[in-house]
Amino acid sequence: MSNEQKHDEMSKYELKRLINELEDIRGRNTELVSLYIPAGYDMSKISDFVTSEASEAENIKSKHTRKNVQAALDKIGRKVKEEQVTPENGVAFFSGNVSDTEGRPDIKVWEVVPPQPIESRHYRCDKEFVLEPLKNMVVDDRVYGLIVLDKSEAAIGYLQGSNVKTAYTLDSNVPGKTRAGGQSAQRFARLRKQMLKTFLTDISDKSQQAFLPKAREGKLLGIVIGGPGFVKDKLVEDDYLHQELQDKVIANESIGHSGEGALKELVQKAEESIEDSQAVKEKKLVNEFFDHLKSEDGKSEYGVQQVKKALDMGAVETLLISEDVEMYEAIYNCPQGHEETVYEREAEIEDSRECSECSEEMDLEQMSHIVDAFGEKAEEMSSELEIISTEHEEGQRLMNMSGVAAILRYRIR
Numbered sequence: 290m291s292n293e294q295k296h297d298e299m300s301k302y303e304l305k306r307l308i309n310e311l312e313d314i315r316g317r318n319t320e321l322v323s324l325y326i327p328a329g330y331d332m333s334k335i336s337d338f339v340t341s342e343a344s345e346a347e348n349i350k351s352k353h354t355r356k357n358v359q360a361a362l363d364k365i366g367r368k369v370k371e372e373q374v375t376p377e378n379g380v381a382f383f384s385g386n387v388s389d390t391e392g393r394p395d396i397k398v399w400e401v402v403p404p405q406p407i408e409s410r411h412y413r414c415d416k417e418f419v420l421e422p423l424k425n426m427v428v429d430d431r432v433y434g435l436i437v438l439d440k441s442e443a444a445i446g447y448l449q450g451s452n453v454k455t456a457y458t459l460d461s462n463v464p465g466k467t468r469a470g471g472q473s474a475q476r477f478a479r480l481r482k483q484m485l486k487t488f489l490t491d492i493s494d495k496s497q498q499a500f501l502p503k504a505r506e507g508k509l510l511g512i513v514i515g516g517p518g519f520v521k522d523k524l525v526e527d528d529y530l531h532q533e534l535q536d537k538v539i540a541n542e543s544i545g546h547s548g549e550g551a552l553k554e555l556v557q558k559a560e561e562s563i564e565d566s567q568a569v570k571e572k573k574l575v576n577e578f579f580d581h582l583k584s585e586d587g588k589s590e591y592g593v594q595q596v597k598k599a600l601d602m603g604a605v606e607t608l609l610i611s612e613d614v615e616m617y618e619a620i621y622n623c624p625q626g627h628e629e630t631v632y633e634r635e636a637e638i639e640d641s642r643e644c645s646e647c648s649e650e651m652d653l654e655q656m657s658h659i660v661d662a663f664g665e666k667a668e669e670m671s672s673e674l675e676i677i678s679t680e681h682e683e684g685q686r687l688m689n690m691s692g693v694a695a696i697l698r699y700r701i702r
């Protein structure tokens with residue numbers, strides 16, 4: 290390779306795994322170093338900064354801590370020196386002692402080029418790594434739709450991760466029960482009814498604007514409705530919602546308030562339904578896979594090679610990958626133009642191998658986690674990809690079947 294710098298941005302999946310790894314590391318003392326650098330920073334100044342922090346660390350009283358912090362900074366300092374310019378999204382470094390045995394340090398360093406830009410410079414030495422900026426990059430872009438309403442007001446919003454965002458707020462003109470003098474009771478009741486109808490239609494329109502595009506992208510996980518009184522039930526029971534959205538309703542909850550402030554109250558109330566809905570979906574898919582497998586109708590495949598074959602043919606309806614699968618796809622090329630793909634754990638992947646066709650040496654061209662490799666192919670083939678948790682029994686069953694499985698559109702053998 291030339292001296293041009295190699296900066297492979299991490300994919301979201303890779304970053305997620307790294308966050309999990311770093312999150313589990315705890316320092317005995319404040320000895321874990323995190324350093325975030327946005328794009329455009331002068332790396333030689335960062336290098337000076339790291340050097341000065343290392344000399345600052347002389348003042349740390351505990352000998353072990355002092356040594357560990359200095360060693361961590363030293364490792365980061367060397368990495369910084371290798372960089373001439375910051376990568377397009379900036380770069381983050383993490384370093385510290387990962388050894389469990391006191392007095393026998395094992396100083397590790399990680400360099401991360403994230404999939405999204407780092408917003409601000411950040412340095413900290415603590416008992417744990419600072420991971421918030423990275424975590425914000427891997428927030429799932431799938432949402433739950435929220436509708437809170439009573440007869441006087443409504444709010445439409447999203448739940449994304451643990452954040453609640455408001456999309457629309459609406460006020461109704463539905464008058465209270467006391468009518469103005471001179472109006473006939475019947476006429477008044479009719480008017481109220483009409484106004485409520487208009488209000489519910491407005492809510493439906495706004496819900497459609499907010500949720501339908503998400504639903505069609507496959508990013509609407511469900512809709513939760515709530516509010517005090519009967520109006521919320523009317524919205525559901527009288528079919529005000531667009532049919533595609535109606536099918537997505539997972540809960541209808543009674544809560545004390547309406548309006549924007551009640552969106553959070555609704556999320557709390559519906560927490561179980563929300564958690565269940567994802568698990569229910571996963572379990573259903575895994576069971577569907579096992580049903581096909583049992584009935585031998587040819588609409589199931591499992592194991593990385595078989596699934597890859599089906600995926601390449603475009604035969605996969607839904608790709609199921611267990612969150613615990615730790616397998617990588619490695620692509621090798623030889624000078625004669627032969628290509629071979631190998632699936633292994635990361636540690637097993639060699640830089641080169643012998644070509645099975647011409648015996649020349651093959652170089653490792655590309656390596657990616659199976660979720661990334663298969664996820665990309667799935668997108669190309671319009672196959673659904675579902676990452677399956679191992680926290681339920683079905684997820685465990687899938688993991689026991691290699692953790693990689695597919696429900697097929699049609700049989701292929």
Ligand SMILES: [Zn+2]
Nearest residue numbers: 623627644647
């Ligand atoms: Zn060859």
